[in-house]
Amino acid sequence: MxxxxxxxxxxxxxxxxxxxxxxxxxxxxxxxxxxxxxxxxxxxxxxxxxxxxxxxxxxxxxxxxxxxxxxxxxxxxxxxxxxxxxxxxxxxxxxxxxxxxxxxxxxxxxxxxxxxxxxxxxxxxxxxxxxxxxxxxxxxxxxxxxxxxPEIPRMPGSGDFAGEQLHTADYRGPQSFAGLDVVVVGGGNSGAQIAADLASTARVTWVTRKPPRYLPDDVDGRALFDIATRRVKALAAGETGAGGVADLGDIVAVPSVRKARDAGLLETRPMFARLVPGGVQWEDGSKLDADVLIWCAGxxxxxxxxxxxxxxxxxxxxxxxxxxxxxxxxxxxxxxxxxxxxxxxxxxxxxxxxxxxxxxxxxxxxxxxx
CATH class of the missing domain: 3.50.50.60 (FAD/NAD(P)-binding domain)
Incomplete structure (x- = not known):
């Protein structure tokens, strides 16, 4: 046109x-x-x-x-x-x-x-x-x-980090991360799935602001839709006690995530305080080397x-x-x-x-x- x-x-x-x-x-x-x-x-x-x-x-x-x-x-x-x-x-x-x-x-x-x-x-x-x-x-x-x-949080030291910072929107698969130290940040579904996807290829550290909460293994997208719909209808009717999806957990345990979780490959560390040239640093001064940060920040x-x-x-x-x-x-x-x-x-x-x-x-x- x-x-x-x-x-x-x-x-x-x-x-x-x-x-x-x-x-x-x-x-x-x-x-x-x-x-x-x-x-x-x-x-x-x-x-x-x-x-x-x-x-x-x-x-x-x-x-x-x-x-x-x-x-x-x-x-x-x-x-x-x-x-x-x-x-x-x-x-x-x-x-x-x-x-x-x-x-x-x-x-x-x-x-x-x-x-x-x-x-x-x-x-x-x-x-x-x-x-x-x-x-x-x-x-x-x-x-x-x-x-x-996409949203990428601004952290202290963001400009100092010498590695690569990506977002969920930039991730295409584990191939290009083989042998690298990768920090995956985010306790939701994207963080869990990407950490699981990288677990057999890279040295992965999964960082979350709070411990990950998995929904029951039998809860899938259909159940989530039903729960969300019931909550909206209940709130519209003036009912205040209707629980939502967040009450059950934050992460849907799809098969790939369940497999990595049950194999002990999805252990997490708490959120770091700042970025440093070679990686990330926590409040207590401890550091972790990182080649890549993947922000699963929504x-x-x-x-x-x-x-x-x-x-x-x-x-x-x-x-x-x-x-x-x-x-x-x-x-x-x-x-x-x-x-x-x-x-x-x-x-x-x-x-x-x-x-x-x-x-x-x-x-x-x-x-x-x-």
Missing amino acids: PASTVRDVDILVIGGGQAGLAAGYYLNRLRRDEASGRSGQAPSFAILDANREPGGSWQHYWSSLELFSPAVYSSLPGYQMPAWDGVGNPSADHVARYLCTYEARYDLPVHRPVRVEAVRGADSGFSTDTDAGQWTSRVVISATGSWNA FRPDLHHLQPLGLTGRNGVPATDAKLPTTSVDHPGLFFLGYGDWCGPASATLIGVGATARDTVAAAARYLAP
Whole structure:
């Protein structure tokens, strides 16, 4: 699309990963309903994706990463993920192929690679600047996820460390770390899985702020989704005693993690105090040599494109409507999809995003109705 081109749609979805595709499925269903005479005119829509290939962020994960659940419990609406015939749960590559098939199956109007630079308010709704031209729309559904917004803590001595500092987003597999001293920092699922992945290749030290808490071995992603959903419903009903996933633990014991844990390969050390040229140092002065630090410190929502809108913040994220947590309080035509529980229970998961996408598309259609 030439840089001078201006395209117009009713609904612009920003992000072509699992959340954007789930929204596309329900928008496409409105189009099918229109064709069959079951509804009025369906809104026009387009999906913009910054990746060169389909598959969302899953195409960038390390090869040994696996889902928390079997394929049957890891599907987007309308089309079940094909069965996985490998060891453990489906791999990241399997998910990426599934998303590619999903996009093609429903002939979703995904434009790539298109990088969104800024979304601005306009008389008719929104004007969206991209590196491939401008789009106007009455509705924007932001579904960019968090993969492109990794967080690396600033530690004392960060500039002194002579080795390499990476983030979860940079990790591709154990091959390039053979024989190295690697410190993996972070007590969540990424830290556990990467430490387990490196255990047979590198000299790994796993550092966590508190002792790791494993969920019961029989708890998988389906159970986590059910627990998170029950908690959200209970809180909405005014019940204060509803426990959440965090009450059970922080780490899902997928097969690779269980194997390394049971072999004694996932022992941890407490968080260090600072970085030094050759590694890390604790408060008591003890040091540990390190060639590489891998920060499994999480991500934040990738919302840089929405900065021109001057959104109201709440608890570090954009403020949303209490009744429909995907709707912006500042712009009723702006929706957030797939960033986590603050915009829908388990909405950052394959199994959880479908219901939130359905409600979001329905709300967007109501907003557009005469």
